Amino acid sequence: MKMIVAYIRHEAFEPIRADLLEAGFPSLTITEVKGSGRQKAITEHYRGSELAVHLRPKLKIECVVESKDVGVVKEVILRHARTGSVGDGKLFILPVEEAVRIRTGEDGEMVLQAHEGDEVTVNGDLG
Secondary structure (H helix, E strand, O other), rough: OOEEEEOOOHHHHHEEEEEEEEHHOOOOOOEEEEEEEOOOOOEEEEEEEOOOOOOEEEEEEEEEEEEHHHHHHHHHHHHHHOOOOOOOOOEEEEOOOOOOOOOOOOHHHHOOOOOOOOOEOOOOOOO
């Protein structure tokens, strides 16, 4: 199993999410983050003063997939996140030693499989 962690521009998220869902990878964790890299600061004006903003907003996408599926997920993220400009983000692939579904106690790659027909409602009940 591998964990894919990608830091991307906000506008790249929706096409990535849609393609991953279509490819059979519905499970993602998304976090709004800020960071700095090669992308230069932007200058904002506030009450007549110039402010340099060095930390740029990004989205952090995390997903754990079977090792054989890493190429598909990586390709989808790169296709939609790459603009060719500084600030497109980074993608990391990390090993995952173990995974356990807390609700059932299942472990291993079975944890990564979506349950057929299971749909979770807002309050957490199965549909």
